[in-house]
Amino acid sequence: MKAAACARYVARNMAELRYLTGYPPHLIEQVAALRDQGRLGDWLQQRYPDGVHDIQSDRALYDYAQALKQRGLKNTPPLAKVLYDSQQHPVRGTLGTHTRAARVQGGKLKTRHEIRIGALFRDAPEPMLRMIVAHELAHLKESEHNKAFYQLCEHLAPGYAQLEFDARVWLIWRESA
Known part of the structure; x- marks a missing residue:
């Protein structure tokens, strides 16, 4: 049963992380961990502190x-x-x-x-x-x-x-x- 639960977790993660298909597994795991911890937004804010641009029209x-x-x-x-x-x-x-x-x-x-x-x-x-x-x-x-x-x-x-x-x-x- 534990293997089935693990397989479901991996399948759910890959569906939710579909934009990362083709990237190395270790990168996908890092992104999944940040998302699961609720820290993905913080990571992006740290990389892009200026936020939204002003090119709106x-x-x-x-x-x-x-x-x-x-x-x-x-x-x-x-x-x-x-x-x-x-x-x-x-x-x-x-x-x-x-x-x-x-x-x-x-x-x-x-x-x-x-x-x-x-x-x-x-x-x-x-x-x-x-x-x-x-x-x-x-x-x-x-x-x-x-x-x-x-x-x-x-x-x-x-x-x-x-x-x-x-x-x-x-x-x-x-x-x-």
Whole structure:
């Protein structure tokens, strides 16, 4: 019976920690322990003491993305739109999207690039917003999630891999709070 109870505990934890699938077991165990002790929010507060950023409107988000693009991706196509989208949600599998829409304009084919960021990132610390915006901007140059793509993400948002992990922990904390 003890083995069955242990198996149920592991299954429950993995369902609740689904954002950490693929990470090493010792990291998952550390996050689970912090969550079970009610200290996950404290850990995040210690890592991100500034709390919520002030980029709350779609216009501010567009300007933020443009500034990041200018700093690291000068020779890429222009952005038509950057906005917060309440349809983007981690449970449905997306935190943000980059779309290309080709349209015929006169005798030319024009491509519009749009970025939509999950509205839940309005409440995130700024480095996590930077990580998700950098991820979507990187798709302007690299469409696949390959080594070059992640190098570009790291260029746009130094410490990208850690920020991605922290954002996943933040999502777990939001759902458990």
